[in-house]
Amino acid sequence: MPDQQFRTRDQVTQYLTQVFSPDRQHTILETEYGWVCRPVLTQQEIAQGQDLGLGNYVVNKVSGVVTAHRSLPPDLIGQEYDQAIRAGQPVQGAQIYPPMWDIQITLTRETATEVEYRVQARSLTQPQAEQSIDQQLTIDKQTLRTRTDTRIIHSASRHAVSWAEWRSRQDGTWPQSGTFQY
Incomplete structure (x- = not known):
């Protein structure tokens, strides 16, 4: 694997504040090729039902490209992501950052x-x-x-x-x- 731009959880956390908002916290799961991130919702957001169908994001460790993914458990998203990269296939998520x-x-x-x-x-x-x-x-x-x-x-x-x-x-x-x- 080429040199990784995002080697640590802290690097990913700082990057996510640029992509989203400095006020938005995320749970972060490291995988072989990326970091699976899911927003941490406030009690008000949960009361409004925003937790239903809450999706995941993946930050590519090398490129920093952020893709949006389905509402599956983060570990399954990570497995799918890594498998696609290993196989040379496109990842299932839609690129959201950097903008295209x-x-x-x-x-x-x-x-x-x-x-x-x-x-x-x-x-x-x-x-x-x-x-x-x-x-x-x-x-x-x-x-x-x-x-x-x-x-x-x-x-x-x-x-x-x-x-x-x-x-x-x-x-x-x-x-x-x-x-x-x-």
């Missing part, structure tokens, strides 16, 4: 039942021009069903839907614009 896309959304139209956004996304991992997205995205306010001006809805547009819907729940209005990374 820079996304900007701009509201272009709103009716009583729909909002339409222009979604522009630029790859942070492959910044060539062909690695950018420019889609019109229409969201049904009630069902959150979407349609685009292209045949395929890009994952950046799916994240834009989640982000816009989350923002709309904050104050009851759909955002005029915004920029975020995933």
Whole structure:
């Protein structure tokens, strides 16, 4: 195995404060190729039911890439993770850090039942021009069903839907614009 960037639990703990929040604590389990991390919830978060389906994160010991994983016991996630790396297969989790896309959304139209956004996304991992997205995205306010001006809805547009819907729940209005990374 190449030199490990994250050799100790303390290094991983410090890194997690950059990725998430300095206030968020995690339980951490070391595996051969990674560190399986699970957020420690407050009593209020547990009372709100946030512990149901609580997932795991894995920090790769060498690269520092953080992937989100299913709500299985951390030791099982660690076994799956190590097995995938040993076999040269992709890990089952979705990369959440470092971000892979820079996304900007701009509201272009709103009716009583729909909002339409222009979604522009630029790859942070492959910044060539062909690695950018420019889609019109229409969201049904009630069902959150979407349609685009292209045949395929890009994952950046799916994240834009989640982000816009989350923002709309904050104050009851759909955002005029915004920029975020995933």
